[in-house]
Amino acid sequence: MRDPERTRASILGAAFDEIYHRGFHDTSVNEIVGKTTLTKGAFFHYFSTKNDLGYAIADEVLKEMVLERWIRPLAAYKNPVQGIISRFRKIIESTPDEHMALGCPLNNLTQEMSSVDPVFREKLRAVMQLWISETEKYLKKARDQGYLNPDVNPRQVAEFVVMVEEGAFAMVKNLRDKKVYWSLYESLKRYLESISQKPTEQLSA
Amino acid sequence: MRDPERTRASILGAAFDEIYHRGFHDTSVNEIVGKTTLTKGAFFHYFSTKNDLGYAIADEVLKEMVLERWIRPLAAYKNPVQGIISRFRKIIESTPDEHMALGCPLNNLTQEMSSVDPVFREKLRAVMQLWISETEKYLKKARDQGYLNPDVNPRQVAEFVVMVEEGAFAMVKNLRDKKVYWSLYESLKRYLESISQKPTEQLSA
DNA sequence: TCTCTAACATACCAGCCGGTATGTTGGCTT
DNA sequence: AAGCCAACATACCGGCTGGTATGTTAGAGA
Structure with missing residues (x-):
């Protein structure tokens, strides 16, 4: 059920999309995780900072x-x-x-x-x-x-x-x-x- | 003593400099007025929004x-x-x-x-x-x-x-x-x- | 089966942001 | 010389931000 690689990739993908559309500064971590099925906790588990x-x-x-x-x-x-x-x-x-x-x-x-x-x-x-x-x-x-x-x-x-x-x-x-x-x-x-x-x-x- | 045109121009100039160096999103109104001798009140007197x-x-x-x-x-x-x-x-x-x-x-x-x-x-x-x-x-x-x-x-x-x-x-x-x-x-x-x-x-x- | 760590979720925070509400003052008008 | 408004200053706010502290749970190893 858990699949760290896929999870990380899904965050990366959602982040790329959102940043591509709205820019890095204008994209918040909340918005990124909002595009996935995950939460902020997962985000900072994989990336220590934005x-x-x-x-x-x-x-x-x-x-x-x-x-x-x-x-x-x-x-x-x-x-x-x-x-x-x-x-x-x-x-x-x-x-x-x-x-x-x-x-x-x-x-x-x-x-x-x-x-x-x-x-x-x-x-x-x-x-x-x-x-x-x-x-x-x-x-x-x-x-x-x-x-x-x-x-x-x-x-x-x-x-x-x-x-x-x-x-x-x-x-x-x-x-x-x-x-x-x-x-x-x-x-x-x-x-x-x-x-x-x-x-x-x-x-x- | 007061010179609205110069004041406006000084805000514009400081803003351009700061934005040129650090980008629009990353430049705050506080930083812009901090580069001048003015305050936030003056800024929003000349520009209704950032x-x-x-x-x-x-x-x-x-x-x-x-x-x-x-x-x-x-x-x-x-x-x-x-x-x-x-x-x-x-x-x-x-x-x-x-x-x-x-x-x-x-x-x-x-x-x-x-x-x-x-x-x-x-x-x-x-x-x-x-x-x-x-x-x-x-x-x-x-x-x-x-x-x-x-x-x-x-x-x-x-x-x-x-x-x-x-x-x-x-x-x-x-x-x-x-x-x-x-x-x-x-x-x-x-x-x-x-x-x-x-x-x-x-x-x- | 029990344990233990990685993989997540939840709740919360200090700080800064753009913006506003409310002053104060300079200086032209009459 | 008084009135008055533009030209500023000061103080403050709700909201959102990145980041943290503290859970909870899945699941591989013993």
């Missing part, structure tokens, strides 16, 4: 979400650059309007907490560094395989790409207009094409 | 800041595209590290408040729309004057440019590394060059 809950969200939920949404799918593409473009498009298509209006969970939490709490800052920074580094790997692969111009700097492009991926969500959240996302998609695509090797001058794999 | 204070910051402070930092300086450039690139660089150079770590005030407030309070959302959206529209004007001018390829969509590029301007600050805030800003600057420059008309006028760093 901030600890936030740390766990960064370490576990957000990190996993970034990998699952933005990184792992890239492995399926022969041309990683094409993969980045396709994923960006597919995420637009598959994200419900309600979520588009809420922005990127990682970015939301970072903007709210990183200048307030240094532990938050480090954990959220780690997630973003991971996101960039993994993107960089694929871009390097793309360059080595002749899909990108040989003079491109994979790290630099990776930082730009991730910034666009996050910034696009932020702007759509602000403007409440999904069409903007498509506009930004076109611009990112154009940028990536501008640093891509033309098929004719592509090196043979 | 949210009203936030609205005034959006309408007055943030709007003016966007125009002053990003838009008005563009008038001094013959090639608006060159102006956008130069301004982006100069803002990096002139912004102290401490402020770089705090991000863009407009973006901070938007990420924190726009999904919580609809009035906030509309006001902050108006500021961002203004930012984009004014940028669009200059890009259209650039296209008509042959600095940009004739097939570029000024609105689309404006949305992308503003997104990068905001997103760059957000990312630097996250990563706490000003070098990233230069990296993003290079990418933006490269993008704008890729949609620029080559023969007419050259873009230089």
